[in-house]
Amino acid sequence: MAVSDHLGAVVKAYPQARIVAFADLSSRMVLASHGNQAVTQEKLDALCEQARIAFDDPLFSLSVEAFGEPHAAVVMALDGVQVFLRSESEPADALVCVCDQTIDLPGFVAKIRETLEKITAGT
Amino acid sequence: MNRGTLPIVARLTALQTPARLAPGGARVVAEIGHRNPLAAILREVNETILARSLCFESGSGSSLTLEVAGRRVLRLTGATGLAGAETCLAAPVLEDEHKDALIKLLQALAAQRSELRVMSAPPGRGSDGVSVGLPVALLADLCLIELNDAGEAEEPEPVAEPPEPATGVEIEAGDEAFLVRFAARMGPTLAAWLISGGSRDGKSDGPEEMVSHLRGFLDDESESIARQLDLVSMVPAGPVCIALGAALSEGHGILCARAEGGTLLGVIEGDATQSLLTAWNAARG
Numbered sequence: 001m002a003v004s005d006h007l008g009a010v011v012k013a014y015p016q017a018r019i020v021a022f023a024d025l026s027s028r029m030v031l032a033s034h035g036n037q038a039v040t041q042e043k044l045d046a047l048c049e050q051a052r053i054a055f056d057d058p059l060f061s062l063s064v065e066a067f068g069e070p071h072a073a074v075v076m077a078l079d080g081v082q083v084f085l086r087s088e089s090e091p092a093d094a095l096v097c098v099c100d101q102t103i104d105l106p107g108f109v110a111k112i113r114e115t116l117e118k119i120t121a122g123t
Numbered sequence: 124m125n126r127g128t129l130p131i132v133a134r135l136t137a138l139q140t141p142a143r144l145a146p147g148g149a150r151v152v153a154e155i156g157h158r159n160p161l162a163a164i165l166r167e168v169n170e171t172i173l174a175r176s177l178c179f180e181s182g183s184g185s186s187l188t189l190e191v192a193g194r195r196v197l198r199l200t201g202a203t204g205l206a207g208a209e210t211c212l213a214a215p216v217l218e219d220e221h222k223d224a225l226i227k228l229l230q231a232l233a234a235q236r237s238e239l240r241v242m243s244a245p246p247g248r249g250s251d252g253v254s255v256g257l258p259v260a261l262l263a264d265l266c267l268i269e270l271n272d273a274g275e276a277e278e279p280e281p282v283a284e285p286p287e288p289a290t291g292v293e294i295e296a297g298d299e300a301f302l303v304r305f306a307a308r309m310g311p312t313l314a315a316w317l318i319s320g321g322s323r324d325g326k327s328d329g330p331e332e333m334v335s336h337l338r339g340f341l342d343d344e345s346e347s348i349a350r351q352l353d354l355v356s357m358v359p360a361g362p363v364c365i366a367l368g369a370a371l372s373e374g375h376g377i378l379c380a381r382a383e384g385g386t387l388l389g390v391i392e393g394d395a396t397q398s399l400l401t402a403w404n405a406a407r408g
Contacts, residue, residue: 054367063368067368067369067374074399077356103400105397109372110372
């Protein structure tokens with residue numbers, strides 16, 4: 001199954017997901033994306049950068065000190081929710097997502113974790 | 124009606140009820156707002172005579188996989204997102220000593236107020252020759268559930284507002300401070316927290332040892348935290364919240380939120396995904 005098919009399946013299951021993208025955080029590149037709205041490359045680049053910052057200091061260090069390396073981040077601001085998930089086996093691999101405030105967050109996080117594992121495993 | 128005919132009527136009613144299929148081939152056994160999702164699960168088991176593996180999954184992602192046959196639960200073969208399943212999973216056959224643990228798992232799955240689906244599959248090879256297990260009638264009796272109440276499923280219960288989460292923090296009457304309201308609505312998942320700056324500077328809750336550690340970190344890193352929040356939200360000094368965790372659906376995590384000139388730093392314990400968004404939206408009003 002292609003990466004874009006995996007991402008498309010997430011958006012189909014969760015229409016409140018506006019953007020679901022697969023990114024390489026080390027090279028700061030979005031490698032594939034899917035969503036219900038047209039998105040510019042600049043927006044995807046910014047999203048990737050936000051994900052990288054979410055997993056950066058000082059909160060990254062505090063997390064490592066408190067419980068270990070973080071692999072999941074949720075950012076909520078005035079408009080929308082961003083969910084960032086890093087692969088445990090390939091920490092540079094990440095899913096970066098922008099969702100509506102109405103999304104079923106527990107179900108969505110479980111879904112994208114499963115999706116990221118499949119993508120990283122190449123299945 | 125003759126009591127002996129109740130199971131027949133219940134079965135006929137179930138057969139007449141159109142099934143709603145979920146993506147992936149699962150069948151919905153209890154919609155959101157169902158009056159008694161636990162009863163819906165037990166009735167599915169009660170209606171399964173031939174050996175099958177039934178995977179019950181809630182809309183929140185938790186699931187239990189049971190091998191059932193002849194109106195008995197033979198074994199628990201899978202559990203996702205539910206604590207305390209180890210004893211039942213380790214048992215080759217469920218026996219009387221496991222009934223309480225199994226009921227707790229079923230109740231936890233049913234308590235999530237999400238849609239419940241079931242996926243049926245052939246049983247595993249290990250179920251050959253297993254004919255004991257726990258009778259579903261026993262489980263139903265212990266849960267005070269009438270398995271043959273055919274009319275219950277027809278009247279969905281109105282969806283109630285989730286109860287206000289229990290927390291050690293009292294919101295003072297008229298306290299409109301965003302971060303205090305947010306922390307209170309996170310409930311017990313937010314094990315310890317502290318606010319720095321703003322009108323509620325110094326307000327905290329949780330074990331003093333944890334609060335003290337948070338205070339030290341906020342004192343040392345306030346500027347770099349503010350910078351990280353600016354960059355991650357792309358709105359300098361605007362309201363924002365970030366939760367970081369190994370998984371966020373379990374274990375520990377860190378919560379950092381900024382609003383009205385104050386910054387809240389807290390420690391998450393358990394599944395933050397259940398309360399995070401609800402608490403944020405509710406605090407925003």
